[in-house]
Amino acid sequence: MPSQDLPRASAAGLRLLAVHAHPDDESSKGAATMAAYVAAGAEVMVATCTGGERGDILNAAMEGDAHAGRDLPGLRRVEMARAVAELGVQQRWLGFTDSGLPEGDPLPDLPFGCFALQPLERAAAPLVKLVREFRPHVILSYDENGGYPHPDHIMAHRVAVEAFEAAADPERYPGTGEAWSVAKLYYDRAFNPERFRALHAALEEAGLQSPYAERIAQWLEADAEGHQPPAPAHPTTTQIRCADFFGHRERALLAHRTQVDPEGFFFAVSVELQQEVWPWEDYSLITSRVESSVPEDDFFAGITPGR
Numbered sequence: 683m684p685s686q687d688l689p690r691a692s693a694a695g696l697r698l699l700a701v702h703a704h705p706d707d708e709s710s711k712g713a714a715t716m717a718a719y720v721a722a723g724a725e726v727m728v729a730t731c732t733g734g735e736r737g738d739i740l741n742a743a744m745e746g747d748a749h750a751g752r753d754l755p756g757l758r759r760v761e762m763a764r765a766v767a768e769l770g771v772q773q774r775w776l777g778f779t780d781s782g783l784p785e786g787d788p789l790p791d792l793p794f795g796c797f798a799l800q801p802l803e804r805a806a807a808p809l810v811k812l813v814r815e816f817r818p819h820v821i822l823s824y825d826e827n828g829g830y831p832h833p834d835h836i837m838a839h840r841v842a843v844e845a846f847e848a849a850a851d852p853e854r855y856p857g858t859g860e861a862w863s864v865a866k867l868y869y870d871r872a873f874n875p876e877r878f879r880a881l882h883a884a885l886e887e888a889g890l891q892s893p894y895a896e897r898i899a900q901w902l903e904a905d906a907e908g909h910q911p912p913a914p915a916h917p918t919t920t921q922i923r924c925a926d927f928f929g930h931r932e933r934a935l936l937a938h939r940t941q942v943d944p945e946g947f948f949f950a951v952s953v954e955l956q957q958e959v960w961p962w963e964d965y966s967l968i969t970s971r972v973e974s975s976v977p978e979d980d981f982f983a984g985i986t987p988g989r
Contacts, residue, residue: 687926687961689715689980693724695987699818699864700726700771701809701842703797703834704734704780705762706941709934710948711829711872712822713769715963717931718924719981720770727816728766728773729809731838732797734758734941736782741943750940757940764937768930776808781833798833805837806844807858813849814859820981821846822965825869825916843867846969865972865985869916871964876918881951884959893950916966919976925961928953 698719702708708716708728716726735755744750749757766773778797784790792799813821823842828835848854850863878894885892932953935942942948967976972984 687718687923688722689718689922689924690722690982693719693722693982693987696723696820696982696985697725697727697816697818698820698822698981699729699813699816701729701731701821701823701838701845703731703824703828703832703838704737705730705758706734706765706935706938707835708769708771708773709765709931709938709942711824711870712963712965713931713934714924714927715922715965715981716771717769717927717934718922721927724982725816726769726771727812727818728771729776729812730762730773731776731805731809731841732778732780732834733775734780736780736793736796737941739940741939741941741946743944744940747940754940758938761938761940765934768934768937774812776812778805781837783832792833796833798837800837802840802844803855806841806848807855809841809845810849810855811858813845813864814862817862818864819985820866820868821864822868822870822981825966827915829870829873839869863971865970866967866974866981867969868920868965868981869968871916871918871966874918874964877960877964880959881956884955885951888955893947916968918964919967920965920978920981921962922965922981923962923979925957928956 700708700712700716720726733755739745739750762773778800779795781792781796781798784792797805821842824835824839826839828839846864846867850861852861878897882892882894882898932949935948936944967974974984
């Protein structure tokens with residue numbers, strides 16, 4: 683494996699925790715970054731809030747699949763195990779039930795007992811326990827809009843922020859372990875418009891059809907129904923160069939075969955063109971308890987290994 687895209691020469695002794703709503707989110711958001719840090723020697727943990735029980739089959743080739751029809755939640759766990767193995771990360775299920783994505787006008791109520799309806803302290807307790815056990819130096823999650831406005835993504839944001847703040851306070855969440863202060867909190871910017879525009883321009887320059895044309899046109903208009911990500915509240919502060927690991931990202935996505943169409947949006951641009959045009963994954967540094975300066979190219983800048 684070429685080493686020029688390792689985010690640092692060695693990340694031994696450093697730990698990263700990524701908080702995600704459903705199985706497959708870890709592969710579509712920050713996957714190459716996680717694989718790069720694993721290759722550099724860091725410990726990387728994915729916390730998956732729900733089991734994706736209310737997801738639909740989004741890959742037409744899987745329609746009628748016996749396993750998916752009989753036990754989609756079970757199959758999604760099998761898919762998750764394959765993705766985790768591809769990225770080299772550790773993974774924990776937090777044990778909550780998928781809320782589903784409500785549709786209709788008016789929107790229906792969310793299902794009783796689902797993740798998004800949990801009281802915050804109940805929803806955050808398993809993550810606080812994991813933070814105090816795994817002792818990450820960095821937490822990575824979504825912005826206030828969840829990256830896009832799915833109720834589970836918004837709740838994943840809320841529990842990540844709660845765990846970041848509360849895990850350091852020995853008076854909070856008694857019985858979940860010894861207090862641990864996480865050094866940095868980042869939000870993922872997988873839907874960074876600048877990236878889509880750069881890829882769109884490169885495709886057009888090469889005379890190729892761009893899958894981003896419609897999305898970019900929609901960004902130029904007000905979207906009252908929220909189908910597109912809103913204007914970002916947080917700018918990109920941190921770009922992790924991880925182009926050598928884009929192949930791992932694609933293979934991890936393909937592991938989620940009920941959720942990801944191999945002919946779809948995520949695979950519309952070749953790995954080689956992505957590596958050339960936008961060799962990073964993008965993030966916003968939200969809070970740092972160590973001395974930090976931006977822009978930066980390493981989550982662990984300013985953090986001492988072994989802390």
